[in-house]
Amino acid sequence: MSNHTVTRRDITFDSDGDTCAAWLFLPEGVERPPVVILGHGLGATREMRLDAFAERFARAGIAAMAFTYRHFGDSTGQPRQLLSIKRQLADWDAAIAHVKTRRDVDGTRVAVWGSSFGGGHAIIVASRHPELRAAVSQCPFTDGLASARALGPVGTMRLLPRVAGDLVAKALGKEPVLLTLAGAPGEKALMTAADALPGYLALVPEDGTFVNEVAARVAPTITWHRPGKAAKNVKSPILFCICDHDSVTPPEETLAYARTAPRGEIKQYDAGHFDIYLGEPFETVVADQTEFLARHLEVAR
Template sequence: MSAAVSRSGARRDVEFDADGVTLRGWFYPTGDSAPTAVVVMAHGFSLVKEAYLDRYAERLAAAGLAVLVYDHRNFGASEGSPRQEIDPWRQIEDYRHAITYAGTLPEVDPDRIGVWGTSYSGGHAVVVAAGDLRVKAVVSQTPAINGVQTGWRRTPMAQLADLGEQFAAERKTRMQTGEVAMRPVIGSGAQRPVYPAEDAFDFFSTVGRIAPSWRNEVTVRTGEWSRVYNAGHHIDMVSPRPLLMIVADDDTVSGTDLQLTAFNRALEPKSLRIIPGGHFAPYVEQFEATASAAAEFFATHLRTSGR
């Protein structure tokens, strides 16, 4: 991984243990002489840190926040197998390992830790903050907040039996042969991709150019787990830690209505920022709005002086 320089100074490559699996990422120091607040961040469904997370990390670092950004297990520079498999509960536990590691760094004040997540990890950030009292503030951006409802919306009822048979067949094959079945993240309708919409195709196609380690596939079992993962069940337990939810007004991937319904169940203190566009708008078209909102929120609630 190459070094990059932000207004906070040079980031450095880091790695840490997560129950025997090495996770790798970048640490952005602030350059301050005293330990500072830190934000722990990881990417969404199938994505790797090179897909715009460096931009978010630099913006937060410029606001006086140290940042730890890493690749999920089984993805990018991190270890783990099967490759390209997303177990949401394992990723949540790895967030906790990342929090532990961040707290050991001499540049970090372990009493001022925030978590940031986007899309799939936007849901993770809620769950982590609900259960880990070390977290003092959380930003959840266009979160995958209700996998049960989005699963029902994506699969017509007439196809549910066939889908269940596919999941069962994959489990049997994996047990008997060790072979892991895959499906594309984007592609033609005949390929049955995870995201068939045009905006997803455009976004992930760009990601493939800027993040060479991203792969256009996930395991079939990933889909089985995602259909029963409901991060929104935990949202009322985030309080009294402050929550910022960033919602796109035309999110047909995670569901604008599902996000707003979850936000309404969250207890105070909470803040809502609605941006124009679809699920992938925060990374490019709405980057300035979303990065600035997160930086201001964390600087306020983790008590930094800003830059």
């Protein structure tokens, strides 16, 4: 792979009247490079290692735009910490529309890359945008019921009072009742696997914008969300990067869905859900993803 010098720009784009903050990584010396759009997981912001992936892609001659969803981080949107699946998917549509208008990238050669909850979004987005050249779905959330089973019935029951309180707050127009995103085993949190809290914290830089909370009303919508079902409708090549020891998004379900994608490629890693962003697992997965993207975005060798 070529090794371009990379320039990072702070940019924004509009999403239904709100502003999504993003970074655009451009490979120097490449005129109108293809572009991959990167979106993160549950309540996460782009500072949580999306820059590491984006920079690698840019070094290989692929521009990369990493963005933060509305209601989170330094993007706008009220109330704060609101995780709406519908709005996040609209943010993806807005991101694709934005890169198509830019003159510094080739808007006809676009790919999407999502991780965890964003990996589920990437499947849905790719199914809705047949013009995309490629998609990458990393340790994707594909089946809410499977993830709820991983949390366990007791863990799920613990969340119900908060969820009910937040639905009342929404009806009364009050501030959301928040729920911890990643907690220790036994805590009231959306993710309580042993590696969830240390996994999240390992990705947060000192000056990050991540807040370990989310409006509780999202919990039931996550349970019934099954983005894996869209895999069979993805016309573009799609790479599934699956962690064999995934405590958050069970790999068995993901594999079953991945096999339904007409042009799907599957890579498996001897790693847990949060390992993939750092160290040796990161080096392995980012090399596979770069090769896949370069192939389908027709990067000049």
